[in-house]
Amino acid sequence: MIRSEILQDIAPILRDQLVVCNIGIPSQELHAIDDQPTNFYMLGTMGLASSIGLGLALAQPKPVIVIDGDGSILTNMGTLPTIANNVANNYILMIIDNGSYGSTGDQPTYTGKKTSLAKVAEACGCERVIECRDVDTGRVLQEALDSGEMTVMVVKCDSGNAKMPVITMDPVIIRDRFMKAVSS
Amino acid sequence: MNIDKKITDDLVANDISFVTTVPCKQLAGVIEEIDGRDEIFHIPSNKEDEGMGLCAGAWMGGKRPAIIMQNTAIGVTINTLATLIQYYRMPLPMLISYRGELREPVACQVEMAVHTKALLAQMNIPTYHFHKQSDVAELDMILKYTFMCNKPVAILTDANFWGGYGDQ
Numbered sequence: 088m089i090r091s092e093i094l095q096d097i098a099p100i101l102r103d104q105l106v107v108c109n110i111g112i113p114s115q116e117l118h119a120i121d122d123q124p125t126n127f128y129m130l131g132t133m134g135l136a137s138s139i140g141l142g143l144a145l146a147q148p149k150p151v152i153v154i155d156g157d158g159s160i161l162t163n164m165g166t167l168p169t170i171a172n173n174v175a176n177n178y179i180l181m182i183i184d185n186g187s188y189g190s191t192g193d194q195p196t197y198t199g200k201k202t203s204l205a206k207v208a209e210a211c212g213c214e215r216v217i218e219c220r221d222v223d224t225g226r227v228l229q230e231a232l233d234s235g236e237m238t239v240m241v242v243k244c245d246s247g248n249a250k251m252p253v254i255t256m257d258p259v260i261i262r263d264r265f266m267k268a269v270s271s
Numbered sequence: 272m273n274i275d276k277k278i279t280d281d282l283v284a285n286d287i288s289f290v291t292t293v294p295c296k297q298l299a300g301v302i303e304e305i306d307g308r309d310e311i312f313h314i315p316s317n318k319e320d321e322g323m324g325l326c327a328g329a330w331m332g333g334k335r336p337a338i339i340m341q342n343t344a345i346g347v348t349i350n351t352l353a354t355l356i357q358y359y360r361m362p363l364p365m366l367i368s369y370r371g372e373l374r375e376p377v378a379c380q381v382e383m384a385v386h387t388k389a390l391l392a393q394m395n396i397p398t399y400h401f402h403k404q405s406d407v408a409e410l411d412m413i414l415k416y417t418f419m420c421n422k423p424v425a426i427l428t429d430a431n432f433w434g435g436y437g438d439q
Contacts, residue, residue, distance in 0.1 A: 127331070129355075131353075135324035135351065138325050139325070139327050139328040140328060141324075143329065144332075145329065146332025163318075165317030169321065169325070173314050258358045262359040262360070
């Protein structure tokens with residue numbers, strides 16, 4: 088499966104949750120598949136989805152799902168020790184690990200080679216780390232929500248992107264409707 | 272006047288309850304003071320752009336954030352300031368240790384000091400420079416201004432403000 092097929096698959100689970108989605112094609116795919124006010128789309132700032140999601144999870148009690156990528160985590164590797172040492176049990180970091188920089192033309196990342204993000208997360212001190220296959224994403228995500236424990240998921244999947252339109256919504260509108268959904 | 276306590280009191284009085292820090296020698300006292308306050312959740316970051324991500328999330332979650340960092344971080348965070356904090360119009364007070372100014376003992380710090388105000392000006396970031404201890408009296412107003420206008424605001428605090436480095 089490629090990322091867009093996974094997002095299609097888990098859209099019913101994501102629909103009622105606060106979701107912080109990674110820059111570029113992942114946000115375009117989520118926006119096209121099931122746009123919700125509970126989705127915060129990143130339009131820029133490579134690497135910070137996991138940090139934005141952690142700040143959100145620490146500030147309020149609702150569950151927060153971050154849809155991140157292997158390239159984005161590699162860009163902001165310092166996020167994993169911060170996550171591990173500031174436990175928010177309403178926080179799920181779902182790393183869609185397709186071993187490539189999808190938004191820029193599928194150039195390979197190091198996670199498709201020797202580097203294991205699950206092992207890095209564990210070494211950083213994250214306690215519930217689950218690596219899974221693409222077809223198991225929905226089950227593992229639901230179990231993570233049900234567990235009430237902070238979870239880092241590493242979803243191994245195929246490289247590739249769906250053709251989706253660019254998000255043209257104004258960033259302040261994305262942010263404002265998201266904040267209203269957070270506080271409702 | 273205990274300047275570390277005064278700064279922390281102003282943060283608390285302005286309902287700032289989520290503070291991320293990347294340390295600097297000059298900021299050690301205020302970071303310690305913040306860490307000891309029950310009203311503030313203190314979360315150290317590994318890099319300043321990561322810290323700004325944390326602050327963006329905390330603000331959307333209903334808490335008022337602040338970041339404490341060195342001026343070298345302006346070089347690290349230009350993209351984050353432009354495409355996250357400013358683009359989504361978020362408030363972010365930035366208490367910045369202004370290294371490389373008068374009484375600075377480390378020459379390399381001057382290399383970023385000479386770019387600091389120019390970069391902040393280029394970004395249209397409201398910037399205040401605390402040079403004397405009495406300048407701290409404006410902090411309360413600067414914090415209110417930041418959350419009024421939903422912008423990143425820089426407060427540069429130089430070595431003279433912090434009382435210098437002693438005998439070096």
